[in-house]
Amino acid sequence: MDESVFFSIRLSLQVAAVATALIVLTGLPVAYMLARKDFRGREVLDVICTIPLVLPPTVTGYYLIILFGRNGFIGKYLYALTGWSIMFTWYAAVLASYVVALPLLIKIARAAMESVDRSLVNASYTLGHSELSTALRVILPLAKRGIVAGTVLSFARAMGEFGATLMLAGNLPGKTDTMPLAIYSLAGSGEWSQAHGMVLLLTLLSGIFLYIANRYSRRII
């Protein structure tokens, strides 16, 4: 395998790791709100956050371009302020992976948090613990298995992201070609032997992640 293959492997892991970190940081509070708060538009919020699960990734990518492209709703201000656009950078690959993989964590963590017995939460409140303390010391530890399963699945999904990444980050060799994109290019130019390694690696890693997620989620789903 040559240099470019190793680059793709490293880039994929890096993109998936950063995206997953962001997913955990932002997804857990959202999952908590969806699981524990009764507010107007709760199910609408759930749908908005989790619709990338069922949309074709190209459609998700399309929306992201409309939002973050150089002339996008958000992107144009970013560009005007900094002269920088996220398009065709590895950050774009992170953004695409983040949006596509976020729903997995939200769905699974929400279910896990909802399954925490209401009376344990009430007990914590009557023992003088604030909502935050209760969330950190009762709900999160008891929903841990679901959170771990959701995180692992999100990582696997982020690593396998193709469609939205292609739309947003392009397929620039040595810059944004993650494993799935590199495989697409190699297959397109008939370089099968180069692709084999990455295909096997992706399959193996995804299998391992699914296995871990199943072990952790057995009790909650």
Added chain:
Amino acid sequence: MGLQVRLKKKLNGFSLDSDWETGNELTVLFGFSGAGKSMTLQLIAGLLEPDEGRVVLEGTVYYDSATGVDVPPQSRPFGYVFQDLALFPHMTVIGNIIYGAPAVPKHDKMDRARDMVRSFKLAGLEDRYPHEISGGQRQRVAFARALIRQPRALLLDEPFSALDHPLRLGMRQFLRELRTDFNIPVVLVTHDLSEALMLADTMIVYSHGRIMQKGAPDAVMNNPVNDEVKLLVGSSAPEL
């Protein structure tokens, strides 16, 4: 003084309307399941918000719909023991007890917890998890956890319902001693007539969200005010 409670609440087609007060005694809320007894405790503790009413303990107002006072449950001085005990399964016995004293300074916390372990006969079980101890022991952990922060009233929601009969008798004895030791208002919810008769200083009979009768257990037994109370205190034959 003591505990004064006036509560109105409509929820899912059920309507509760109750009004009573109690001193430093053991008050039993008695009635069939679904009469609104547990809901009353949740409303007192602030876990549910009443539509209307007042909750006053020792002269301090914790809820008053007229003036908009609504103290959050964290800041109400009630000890609460839940029907399923609600012990935290991921914490040890000592962890559960310490969790009940979040406002106690760190250096006192361990001493207080050790005291509770001693007085509730839990020595040797400190590092066990709730699923590793017996039903009676779990019960005592739930009481220790509720009492470590020295509540000014105790709310007990059928705390003995999960126990076998002989254990239940033992726990009743334990509760009587507890009441003497702590000398605070205790409100016990039960649908077990013998438990009510054995423990109550005052008995409040609930039915369909309304109070039917209030009085000493003897008085309620001997002079039921209506057929409904007669049915309630007569139909469930006392277990001995």
